[in-house]
Amino acid sequence: MTTSTAERRTESRDWRPTRRRIGDGLLAALAPIAACSVALGALTTWVNSGSAGSPARIAVTEGRVFLPFGDVRDTAAFFRITNTGGADDRLLKVTSSAVGGEATLSRHRMTSGRMAYAQTVDSASVPAGDGLDMSPFGLDVTLRAKPGWRAGDLVPFTLHFEHGGRVEVSAVVVRPGEG
Known part of the structure; x- marks a missing residue:
């Protein structure tokens, strides 16, 4: 048709x-x-609400570094890191002018035979609206202490973040098991 x-x-x-x-x-x-x-x-x-496009806002508190025991100079430092911003960030490295040698980020690991060891990590995530608590049982900063450190001394550190830049903070020297 x-x-x-x-x-x-x-x-x-x-x-x-x-x-x-x-x-x-x-x-x-x-x-x-x-x-x-x-x-x-x-x-x-x-x-x-303030969440759109807000950058990472990093704060570092409660810095502490273990006092080495005996002739051993290797020790660890710990920090509480909070990110109140709207974007994730990454801790890339930690430096200190008061450390003999380099400070490295490491994570505490256990073997199946209940042996502990430190595994070096390149960076650590700091989620938006959350934070990162370093501890002897998780992430820490492994370093070599200079001779003469005493409990109560302050050690300067600079934490370097991917987006948050550099944050300078002091950590107090404590005996393991204290503070």
Whole structure:
């Protein structure tokens, strides 16, 4: 069945908007508008809460370094790191002018025979809105102490973060098992 050009012109002149056609057209246009409005409202709420695009905000507290025992000069330092920002960050390294040699990030590990060892790590994650608590049973900073350190001495450290930059902090020398 073919229709002539004249018949098609007549049909196009006879086309009239009906309630159903108008309703279907409005509904088709309303769906994307509603979806965009919901997304815009959610983004506005997120931005107003202060989370959108806020950088990492790093604070380092409770620095302590174990006093070496006997002739052993290898020891460990620990810090509490908090990130109140909206973006994750990474601790890349720790340095100190008061340390004989380099300070390295390491993680305490246990073997199946209940032997402990330190595994060097390249960096440590500091999640947004959370933090990182270093401890003798997890992440620490392994270092070589200079002779003459006593309990109560302050040792300067600089913690280097991927996004948060450098944070300078002092750690107090404590005997293992104290503070």
